[in-house]
Amino acid sequence: MAGAGLALAxxxxxxxxxxxxxxVGTCTIVSAPTAAHFTNCAGANLAGAxxxxxxxxxxxxxxxxxxxATxxxxxxxxxxxxxxYLYLAYAPKVxxxxxxxESATxxxxxxxxxxxxxxxxxxxxxxxxxxxxATLTGADSADLTGAITGATDPTTPSTPTTPTTxxxxxxxxxxxxxxxxxxxxxxxxxxAQVPAPLQPLxxxxxxxxxxxxxxN
Numbered sequence: 001m002a003g004a005g006l007a008l009a010x011x012x013x014x015x016x017x018x019x020x021x022x023x024v025g026t027c028t029i030v031s032a033p034t035a036a037h038f039t040n041c042a043g044a045n046l047a048g049a050x051x052x053x054x055x056x057x058x059x060x061x062x063x064x065x066x067x068x069a070t071x072x073x074x075x076x077x078x079x080x081x082x083x084x085y086l087y088l089a090y091a092p093k094v095x096x097x098x099x100x101x102e103s104a105t106x107x108x109x110x111x112x113x114x115x116x117x118x119x120x121x122x123x124x125x126x127x128x129x130x131x132x133x134a135t136l137t138g139a140d141s142a143d144l145t146g147a148i149t150g151a152t153d154p155t156t157p158s159t160p161t162t163p164t165t166x167x168x169x170x171x172x173x174x175x176x177x178x179x180x181x182x183x184x185x186x187x188x189x190x191x192a193q194v195p196a197p198l199q200p201l202x203x204x205x206x207x208x209x210x211x212x213x214x215x216n
Contacts, residue, residue: 024049027064033057042080062100082120116142 022029027041032055039059047067051074059079066084071091082102089109097115103123113133120140127146136142 022054024051029054029056030059031055033059077115 021031025045027039027044027046029051030037030039033039035058039056039061041064042060043063044061045065046061046069047065049066049069052070053073054071054075056074056076056079059076061076061084062080063083064081064085066086066089068088069086069090071089071094073093074091075095076099077095078098079096080100081096081104082100084101084104086109087105087107089106091114092110092112093114094111095115096119097117098119099116100120101124102120104121104125106124106126106129108128109126109130111129111131111134114131114135116131116134116136116139118138118140119136119142121143122141124143126142126144128148130148131144132149
């Protein structure tokens, strides 16, 4: 019996330790989240938090303050970010597929190459947000009015150049993006450099219920 007890003790010592959860401010980030066990930090203050590359699958961050937070490469698929405050959030290549971003504030957020497939964006404020290269396939009620959708660096003064071929024109809003579902992109376009009525959508896939009124 004693030998058996020692064997069990040795097995327990040899067993790999589970990844520990991480505490950020008042929020406990659950490692290896599941449908039953996930990060639940509704209303948490995560302003300026560094969450790059963190797995926040299915997290409840509704109403959370993520002002200036770093979310680059983070996995927020299926997360609840309704009413969250993401002003100036830095989130290139973030995975927000299937996420609930209804009424979220994404003012001036960096969402370049972000995955917003199937995301709920009703009432989300994306004014000034950089969504160049973002995928919005199946996104619900995305309003990109005022969002940065072209590849031109706004800090670089524009100089007269010979127009490039349409499929490679970096001044085309939504250049290379995939936009489907119920989407409002009214008022977008660069009237100074885009002579063709639909050139702002060159290289893009736009299907579904889409409002492009006022587009240049």
